[in-house]
Amino acid sequence: MFGGFSSFSLAVLKTPGGNSTVLDPDVDKDSSYVLPAQYDIDVLHYLIKIALHPEVKQISGDVTITAKVLHSADSLFLNFYENLLIDSVLVNSKISTYTRSERNLSLPNNRLSTSSDTFVIRIIYHGSPKNLGFSSFVFGEVNDNLMVSTLSEPYFASTWFPCNDRPDDKALMDMYITSDSVYTSISNGKLMDSVTHDSLRTFHYKTFYPIAPYLICLYSSKYSHFSENYVSAAKDTMQIDYYAIPKHLEYAKKDFMGHAKMISVFAKLFGEYPYIKEKYGVAEFLWQGGAMEHQTITGIGTSFVKGKGRYEEIYVHELSHHWFGDCVSPRSWKDIWLNEGFATYCEAIYLEQVYGIEQFEAKMQTLKLPVFSGTVYDPKYNMFSPTIYYKGAWILHMLRFEVGDSAFFSILRKYFNTYKYGNASTQDFINIAEEVSKKDLHQFFEQWLYKESNIIDASYSWNIVDAGSQDTTYTVQLKLKQTQTDYPCFHFPVNVDWFFNTYTPVETTRIYVDKKEQSFTFIFKQKPQSVLINPHLQILGEFIESPQKQ
Numbered sequence: 001m002f003g004g005f006s007s008f009s010l011a012v013l014k015t016p017g018g019n020s021t022v023l024d025p026d027v028d029k030d031s032s033y034v035l036p037a038q039y040d041i042d043v044l045h046y047l048i049k050i051a052l053h054p055e056v057k058q059i060s061g062d063v064t065i066t067a068k069v070l071h072s073a074d075s076l077f078l079n080f081y082e083n084l085l086i087d088s089v090l091v092n093s094k095i096s097t098y099t100r101s102e103r104n105l106s107l108p109n110n111r112l113s114t115s116s117d118t119f120v121i122r123i124i125y126h127g128s129p130k131n132l133g134f135s136s137f138v139f140g141e142v143n144d145n146l147m148v149s150t151l152s153e154p155y156f157a158s159t160w161f162p163c164n165d166r167p168d169d170k171a172l173m174d175m176y177i178t179s180d181s182v183y184t185s186i187s188n189g190k191l192m193d194s195v196t197h198d199s200l201r202t203f204h205y206k207t208f209y210p211i212a213p214y215l216i217c218l219y220s221s222k223y224s225h226f227s228e229n230y231v232s233a234a235k236d237t238m239q240i241d242y243y244a245i246p247k248h249l250e251y252a253k254k255d256f257m258g259h260a261k262m263i264s265v266f267a268k269l270f271g272e273y274p275y276i277k278e279k280y281g282v283a284e285f286l287w288q289g290g291a292m293e294h295q296t297i298t299g300i301g302t303s304f305v306k307g308k309g310r311y312e313e314i315y316v317h318e319l320s321h322h323w324f325g326d327c328v329s330p331r332s333w334k335d336i337w338l339n340e341g342f343a344t345y346c347e348a349i350y351l352e353q354v355y356g357i358e359q360f361e362a363k364m365q366t367l368k369l370p371v372f373s374g375t376v377y378d379p380k381y382n383m384f385s386p387t388i389y390y391k392g393a394w395i396l397h398m399l400r401f402e403v404g405d406s407a408f409f410s411i412l413r414k415y416f417n418t419y420k421y422g423n424a425s426t427q428d429f430i431n432i433a434e435e436v437s438k439k440d441l442h443q444f445f446e447q448w449l450y451k452e453s454n455i456i457d458a459s460y461s462w463n464i465v466d467a468g469s470q471d472t473t474y475t476v477q478l479k480l481k482q483t484q485t486d487y488p489c490f491h492f493p494v495n496v497d498w499f500f501n502t503y504t505p506v507e508t509t510r511i512y513v514d515k516k517e518q519s520f521t522f523i524f525k526q527k528p529q530s531v532l533i534n535p536h537l538q539i540l541g542e543f544i545e546s547p548q549k550q
Helices: 025-027 035-041 246-256 258-271 312-320 337-355 357-366 386-403 405-419 426-437 442-452
Strands: 041-053 056-071 074-077 084-090 105-108 118-126 135-141 145-150 172-180 184-186 190-197 200-206 220-222 224-231 237-246 282-287 290-292 297-302 326-331 422-424 454-469 475-480 494-500 507-513 518-525 530-535 542-545
Touching: 035 041, 035 074, 035 200, 041 135, 056 246, 056 442, 074 118, 074 530, 084 105, 084 200, 145 282, 172 184, 200 237, 200 518, 220 282, 224 246, 224 258, 246 282, 246 475, 258 282, 258 312, 258 405, 290 312, 297 312, 326 337, 326 405, 337 357, 337 386, 337 426, 357 386, 386 405, 386 442, 454 530, 475 507, 475 530, 494 542, 507 518
Parallel strands: 041 172, 237 282, 282 297, 326 422, 454 542
Antiparallel strands: 041 056, 056 118, 074 105, 084 118, 135 145, 145 220, 172 200, 184 220, 190 200, 224 237, 290 297, 454 475, 475 518, 494 507, 494 530
């Protein structure tokens, strides 16, 4: 997910580095949303049939869930908001009783005696979905153009269909959307067919790869459609579908086109685009805060479709999620940085690959804030704060410097290939990083990921302690002192650039800092004229030279 209040900030931020808007603290504070018993089942498939009634802002739903029992239990639990009225519930084709709370649905488990049983639940319902979070289900209009759209991240899929709303319970899906025949309806996966009957039209989409509930989406409007093709390294051709409201069609053609190139860049770096059998696409939708990486069909707010090409990084961000977030999804919402920190760093990587190192470094500078609130891992209900996006990206950037480029990109490729179409935890990523780099990274992740810390503040000075004649060497002492008050002592490598006379190249040395105050000694054949620490922003810190007589 990417928002656009400022150049590189989320819409949920008041200002860059400001306080984030809390979505629904009650869900995070207690266990009344995802209950322990929901881990007793594994959903295998969703058959979702949704009929849209925009004139009354209601839906009719018919959802069939095929799941497997992992552990025997007295009851089966799903997430489903109680404002949607249930017409009937069937378990294995037989009418079943049920009980409801505000966000949960409970069914007796009396027909499933063993943990190996597969069961089928069918729930028929109707009503007006709640619009929660970032716009979980919305009926609206843009330029007199009716639009319907969803955005269920992180825990609002059950505002419009019953599900096991956990990011780690992925399933296959078939979606049927029925509405007035003048509307084009869109969902995840491959369009299998569209059937018109009288004044209604039904679109059928199918996923061939598993999907997490929060990534399941629905868009419907009088869309204009255009496309381009992506050709993989293996010469497979995939259609990239674009949908815009008619008034924005020419703008969209300028803004949306070019994703084939973006996909190629990431495919070379991380591995082939993971949904090659389905599609990729972009569609305008009603959330005006930015964009959302719905699997295979990114939603972009209508206010961002301007035809000026200003929001390339938003499209890059959402596309990169299809490797990190959609294909490899977080095991829990404690691991949200594996989505957003990765996608934010992918923005910088894309700039580096396409536009060069200067744009890359400029991007990292925009992500460098003096204060980061909370921890990157398990941010509670600050899931969409600069700490997750910006500091998360910086953690990856510093890991790259810690282990080297070759090892870093090998880590990302192995992480992707190991957990593709599944879920990974932060510890899973750390294990891969240590295995590939053959380094103990405990201290690195402890100080940046698990502890609440801001940036390194340090002062430094240097002095020539031994200088002989013109033909001798110069012994130089560099002193560095960490001055930040929020964290006692960071451990980190950093580059030091030494500048000599006009005709001598810069000499770069690498030091490793593991004390609050530390001295380093160097020997040069020429007299240094000046020194710069962290010259290319490899470390999240501010290094200020203290005046000292040389």
